[in-house]
Amino acid sequence: MTFIDPECAAIAAAFARRDFRARLPDSIAAKDPMYRRSGASYDLKSIREYQPFDDPRAIDWKLYGRSDRAFVKEFYDESDDEVAFLVDSSASMGCAPVDEYRTFIGSMAYILLSLGMGVRLWTFSEGLSRRCVAARSKNAGGHASIAAALSALPFSGVTDTARSYALWRARGRQKRAFIFSDFHEPGLTLRAPPSGELFLIRYRTPFSALVERGAEAEVLDPESGRLVVVPWSASDEDAWLASDAARDAALAASPRSFFRRLDPGSPRAPVYWDVLERLYA
Amino acid sequence: MPDASGLLGAVGPVAAALAPVALLLFVALRLRKRVYYPHELLSPKDDGRPAAALFRSLRLHYDTAIDAACAVIVGLAIAGYPGPALWKGPATAIDASRSMLAGLRGDRPLDEAARLLFSDGTLRGQAVFTLGWDPLTRRNTVRDVTEALEDADSPQEFAMALESSESFMSADYGLLSELSRRGYGGLTLLTDDASAEGLGVDVRRLSAKPPRYLALASAVWDDERERSVARFVTAGGAEIEALWELIADGSMRRAKPEDYEIIPSPSGFELSFKGQGLWAAQWDGRRLPFAAPGRPEPLSASGALSKRIVAALGSIGTKARAGEYGIVVRDGGGAGARGFVSVSRVDEEPYVLPPRLTRGAVVAAGMDRKADLALGESSFASPEAAIPFYLARAASGAAVAPAPRPRASPVRVGEGFLYAAAGGRRAFVVVPPSDEYAPSGRRTVVEAGTVPDRRLLVALALASLYGLKLWLAARLRGRR
Structure with missing residues (x-):
């Protein structure tokens, strides 16, 4: 499966027409690497002799010591064009419709790839996955690798979002990160990367969609294995909605973060658009 | 407090009522x-509180919990719980009939009852009621006289208070069940009636006096003598002292000798008059009012069958009307209507006529729920078939015309009450029943009645x- 919503191509095209900045940057579009824009990434572009207009701080002093001539290193400017996807693959996510979850993430990746951004995807449960999947284009197997990673989501293990995010902060260099999770951990607070942004996409099934009012249910926690019997009444639902709203508010209150809750079955296109609006704000 | 054995008996009904609840659970x-x-x-609001488990279970199974509570209540109600409510304590009822005034003042059963209430420690402090008769409604009553007892300083004063407040005509022991229904238990009846036997009631028999009375035995129109005859029975040497003519307003005037004839009889005497009237016989200083009936109206007929019947009886009237005092024989329905005897013709006669219409004579009759008399071949052939019509006519001539409710206030006349003429009805008198003078000898069972279960409490719960x-x-x- 490709996990792409059919309207994704149209959304990407429409957003590219509307926002000039969303068009493919010259640095990405240029076929000759020499014409790609230099920047501050770790991806080496070239080494050339020092010119008067160069910043003296860019001089490679090791080369100067070996050759007695001043050289500077140029790097590609690409760090701003890659985003990190942290995908919750714990057992709790298996309670929601997982294909819809995969499709949302796959579609989001497709749109970003279409707009010229790179996507690097990690999965997490107790901790961050050791390997990540990187894609730089929607073609040439870029999105296919994302889709393959989404297909392979295990939906097992216990969620530890804070630890996983800390691990990513230690490894990842992206300034913009997306976390897809149900955020069921109480008291969870996440801080955006330095001079970056954090996108929190909450995907969870309302409990009222599972149990009718007035009924009772045996609720099995997929992560802890505990079983409790829960009465579900109007007051219970009201309390649940209140606590859920408080959880949403706490997540949305993080500085330099973007929060959206996505319910199963709800329209996803507005969320895509909102994300793009924020991403290119 | 329910006893353990009683509660054990409730286990079955409660278990039976709980069974469907358990099944639903x-x-x-x-x-x-x-x-x-x-x-x-999930909402964490249930966690952390000590009573969370209980409330959580209640919220889980509130339906079942309430159903189970209802089942327990219904089961206990079936088993007789809660028991009868005797929250008002014991009570004493005084027989306020005419016989309680027999004898000389101070030595009457009423005086004895009053003394008993003042002297008997077991009766002191109880609520006291009288079983009497209300002349206004002409119904037997039960009345609370506890305040009168508390206000009285002596038995004599209490007896006088009762004499002024009660009519002392007759008593209905069946009204004791009314006291039970109101929540009184441990009932005591003070009566001079030697035939009364208590069932759940403590009957205190007061000393009855030797019978000395003058009572009306019958008052009919004698067709042969063309006079209205009132027959009296006497006992204990009671004799008529004077005869008074009652006026409609309750006043009296001495009867003239030419107004009546008095003839002694083996059991007493009989008075005969030329026509109908209201009179009062005086004996031992008391006055007993009575009514002498007039000549009954001839039978009237309405319908072909009725006309043939009345013609055969020889007293057909000129026109049929719903008379106040006459009797109209009519065809078809309308059974039990006052002033009418409805007849119908039937083929089969497996029954006999109601004894109230034949005075016990066995008269073959058919079955027609809509008519008073259903007559067939054998009925017409029987000479006794005329009895119901004769009795109906004789009853219609009585001056004591039954009135559903008197319109004027009754006037006390001696031992009875005079109800003045009103609304086209003749005046009539009401006197105590003959049992109040001469004991009938019949056994009377006085029942306390059943105390109603507290169904309202169960229903409220x-x-x-x-x-x-x-x-x-x-x-x-x-x-x-």
């Missing part, structure tokens, strides 16, 4: 849905529980 548990969901996403159930349902389930 079992089915609900079987149908309970299992879902997978992170517990942290059930209503409250189901109201709670509805409220919880509206609150917990909400409205969609």
Whole structure:
């Protein structure tokens, strides 16, 4: 499966027409690497002799010591064009419709790839996955690798979002990160990367969609294995909605973060658009 | 406090009522849905409180809990719980009939009853009622006289208070059940009636006096003598001292000798008059009012069958009307209507006429629920078939015309009451029944009656529980 919503191509095209900045940057579009824009990434572009207009701080002093001539290193400017996807693959996510979850993430990746951004995807449960999947284009197997990673989501293990995010902060260099999770951990607070942004996409099934009012249910926690019997009444639902709203508010209150809750079955296109609006704000 | 054995008897009904509740609980548990969901996403409001387990269970099974409570209440109600409510304590009832005034003042059964209430420690402090008769409504009553007893300083004063407040005509012991219904238990009846036997009632028999009375035995129109005849029975040497003519307003004037004839009889005497009238016989200083009936109206007929019957009886009237005092024989329905005897023709006669119409004579009759008399071949052939018509006519001539409710206030006349003429009805008198003078010898069983179960309490409890159930349902389930 490709996990792409059919309207994704149209959304990407429409957003590219509307926002000039969303068009493919010259640095990405240029076929000759020499014409790609230099920047501050770790991806080496070239080494050339020092010119008067160069910043003296860019001089490679090791080369100067070996050759007695001043050289500077140029790097590609690409760090701003890659985003990190942290995908919750714990057992709790298996309670929601997982294909819809995969499709949302796959579609989001497709749109970003279409707009010229790179996507690097990690999965997490107790901790961050050791390997990540990187894609730089929607073609040439870029999105296919994302889709393959989404297909392979295990939906097992216990969620530890804070630890996983800390691990990513230690490894990842992206300034913009997306976390897809149900955020069921109480008291969870996440801080955006330095001079970056954090996108929190909450995907969870309302409990009222599972149990009718007035009924009772045996609720099995997929992560802890505990079983409790829960009465579900109007007051219970009201309390649940209140606590859920408080959880949403706490997540949305993080500085330099973007929060959206996505319910199963709800329209996803507005969320895509909102994300793009924020991403290119 | 219910005893243990009684509660054991309630186990069966309660268990039977709980069985369907348990079945519903079992089915609900079987149908309970299992879902997978992170517990942290559920509302944590139930956790952490010591009573959370109890309330959580109640919220889970409030339906079943309320149904079980209702089942227990219904089961206990079936087993007789809660028991009868005797919350008002014991009570004493005084027979306020005419016989309680027999004898000389101070030595009457009423005086003895008053002394007993003042002297008997077991009766002191109890609520006191009288079983009497209300001349206004002409119904037997039970009246609370506890305040009169408390206000009286002596038995004599209490007896006088009762004499002024009670009519002392007759008493209905059946009204004791009314006291039970009101919540009084441990009833005591003070009466001079030697034939009264208590069933659940402590009957205190007062000393009855030797019979000395003058009572009316019958008052009929004698067709042969063309006079109205009133027959009296006497005992204990009672004799008529004077005869008074009653005026409609309750006043009296001495009867003239030419107005009546008096003839002694083996059991007493008989008075005969030229026509109908209201009179009062005086004996031992007392006055007994009575009515002498007039000539009954001839029978009238309405309908072909009725006309043939009345013609055969030889007293057909000129026109048929719903008379006040006459009797109209009519065809067809309308059984039991006052002033009418309805007849119908039937083929089969497997029954006899009602004894009230034949004075016990066996007269073959058919069955027609709509008519008073259903007559067939054998009925017409029997000479006794005329009895019902004769009796109906004789009854219609009585001056004591039955009135459903007197319109004027009754006037006390001696031992009875005079009801003045009103609304086209003749004046009539009401006197104590003959049993008040001469004991009938029949055994009278005085029952306390059954104290009603506290069904209202049970109903209120059930209503409250189901109201709670509805409220919880509206609150917990909400409205969609």
